[in-house]
Amino acid sequence: MEEILTLKELLLKGDIPGSLAIVEELEEMGRKDIIKTIRSYAIVLLIHLIKRQLEKRTTRSWDVSIRNSIREIQRENKRRKSGGYYLDYQELIETLEEAYLNAIDQASLEVLEGIYQAKELEKLANKEEILNQAMDLIKNE
Numbered sequence: 791m792e793e794i795l796t797l798k799e800l801l802l803k804g805d806i807p808g809s810l811a812i813v814e815e816l817e818e819m820g821r822k823d824i825i826k827t828i829r830s831y832a833i834v835l836l837i838h839l840i841k842r843q844l845e846k847r848t849t850r851s852w853d854v855s856i857r858n859s860i861r862e863i864q865r866e867n868k869r870r871k872s873g874g875y876y877l878d879y880q881e882l883i884e885t886l887e888e889a890y891l892n893a894i895d896q897a898s899l900e901v902l903e904g905i906y907q908a909k910e911l912e913k914l915a916n917k918e919e920i921l922n923q924a925m926d927l928i929k930n931e
Contacts, residue, residue: 793812793815793816793819794816796812797809797812797813797816800812821876824866824867824876825876825877825885827862827866828863828866828867828876828877828882828885829885829888829889831859831862831863831866832859832863832885832886832889832893832924833889833892833893833896834855834859835855835856835859835860835863835893835924835927836886836889836890836893836897836920836921836924837893837896837897837900838852838855838856838859839856839920839923839924840893840894840897840901840911840915840920841897841900841901843915843916843919843920844897844901844902844911844914844915845901845902856927860927860928863928864928867882879925882925882928883921883925886921886924886925887921890917890920890921891908891912894908894911894912894915895908897911897915898910898911
């Protein structure tokens with residue numbers, strides 16, 4: 791909110807360069823929020839893909855959660871007015887990779903009723919396969 795008041799003040803003074811700097815800052819703050827939201831949904835998606843892989847099964851609940859996570863990632867990533875995406879393909883992969891360890895931590899509490907520590911689970915899971923599967927789902931849903 792402080793940034794908007796500063797922007798208004800700069801515009802009233804006619805300080806276009808200062809105003810543009812604030813606009814860029816606001817734009818970056820918005821982008822960070824979107825990335826944070828995408829990362830949160832990516833964690834949920836990855837948790838269920840990890841559980842699927844290691845338990846060699848799925849449930850309707852996991853399937854619904856996966857579909858919901860995919861739709862939310864796609865929705866958040868889509869630029870409404872200008873078209874295009876906030877995160878390109880490579881940035882989306884990086885975001886999934888960043889979310890992976892959090893997903894492993896959470897999945898360690900759930901896979902096979904929590905019998906594995908996160909480090910053990912990390913060794914058992916095929917990270918590359920899970921990340922590729924997540925990207926394929928996000929691209930193709």
